[in-house]
Amino acid sequence: MRIVIAEDDPLLREGIALLLRAESLDVVATTDSPDAFLAAVDAHEPDVAIVDVRMPPTHTDEGIKAAVEARRRRPGLAVLVLSAYVEQAFATELLAGGPDRLGYLLKERVGRVEEFLDALHRVAGGGTAIDPDVVAQLFTRSRPDSGLDRLTARERDVLALMAEGLGNTAIAERLVVTEGAVHKHIRSIFAKLDLAPTDRADRRVAAVLRYMENTRG
């Protein structure tokens, strides 16, 4: 797995590179600006890019723009975006072209090395990784009449994990239930939210996010 990192803070950039190299992952380039990042994507043909949202010159959403542009130049590039705080507009902009090979994590998640590596591998493998905090915010912002209130507590847990991008096996592990039980919950959720039933992880995230996006208050 060839990795490019775009992060303007030197200490954090080197820290992430060090962490990944210690896990025997191949960090081919570390860059500190959107331009240098795009050049590195062209030059090194990476499989995954880890991109900070706030980068020079304006320190607002340069990272999102650079990630979108990098995917345009190199279709199939997996991108994991790191954000200083939960901003739903960033997540929405990023996921506009579909959630395949995309991740959106809060920066502090990097310190939870197992979770971070899990998200990295999931994204590189074609899946999606959405930060639990982002998902939680989507839930709290959804309108009361959106149908979410008809879900049971356990169904909400399952939906949140689905939105994070977890598959049925991973959800079953997290909730300590059987896969069959998860499957039953998911069918019930799709029925209550009028979503097309499907088992593919990316489609499920897309469906859930779009549903929440459309019903946001």
Add this chain to the structure above:
Amino acid sequence: MAVARPAWRRTVLAHARTVLDALEHLVGGLGTALLAFIALLWLVLAGLLCAVGVGLLLRSTLPRVVRVVAERERARLSRWGPEIIGMGPAPARVSEAFADRVVRRELGWLLVHGTLGLFLGAVGATLIVQAVQDVTYPLWWRMLPPDQASPSLVFWTVRDNGDALAVSFFGVLLAAVFVVLGPVTARLQAWPGRRLLAPPPDVDLSLRLAQLTANRAAALDAHATELRRIERSLHDGTQNRLVAVTVLLGATRRALARDPDVAAALLGQAHDAAEEALTELRTVVRGILPPVLADRGLPGALAGLAANCGVPCRTDIDVPGRCAVSVEATAYFVTAEALTNISRHSRARNAAVTLRRHGDLLSLRIEDDGVGGADVGKGSGLAGIRGRIEAHDGTLTVTSPPGGPTVLQMELPCGS
């Protein structure tokens, strides 16, 4: 042990103050009454001239004249009673002015204050002047020519000291009359203004409100810029340091089992990163508000900076009162940055810091006799501070020709 003043003395002092206030108000009222009288004459003149056509040219000045005089009285009355808010500019056209209830009430006030108010003010002022003249009369009446030796308001002819002493008693009587009637007269004189110049209860104050809102919005905007700056330094600086700490700690945990030596090295890096986070946090907090400003005020804080400067630095600081906190902080940071630059780069032998306040403008000047050639461009610490100054609607100019001298001038609205 404190010695309490006897009750009668306190009562006398309170009365004396009331009488002096009444005198001040009556004389002040006399001033605006004279203005009102002149404005009334102007109105009559313009009216007469309108009849022959020429006055049409004067018509447009009328609402403004009325408003200017009324605003003076509003400001005067606001100084010693309930505040009467100003009404801003008058309607430009006479027809609009006559349709405006505020202007109509101002006209009514003009009529009363220009006549009755003038009369009351004149009576009060005459009374007190006469009282002073008559009381002191025995001291100087002999200097007058014998045929003019009777003061006005006195009906007997003064021929000897006895007559003069009688004049003095009469003066005391006049003063007593003023003591009794003065405060009542002052209130009576102010009454039409308080009634007619206050906004009618249901008047539309939206225009006035809009002006105040605009000022407030500008202040809030500067405040928001400041908050954004703080948010940015917390998110991009301090938080990144702390995330780096967690990343390094996470890596350490993973390395512990595999290679304790690597883990030890990582732990050392994590430690360094945590210390950097602390330093960063301290810088951010100091950047919000240097503690010395709260302790010693801006003059004390600047004097402290000058004393610590590597180059002998003179200070000339004359700023009465305090400015808005963020303004003082900005002036402090500009001085700190400029003095640091002088110590490091200027090779100056002398430096000087001058701080003045002109009305609402805080003016800071920092100069040195060094080599000049200072650059405020990218990368210099002053570039960051310029943004802060501009957020407060201020200006920063630096003149620094090669060979010196370097002069840095900052103007900043005080916001207080």
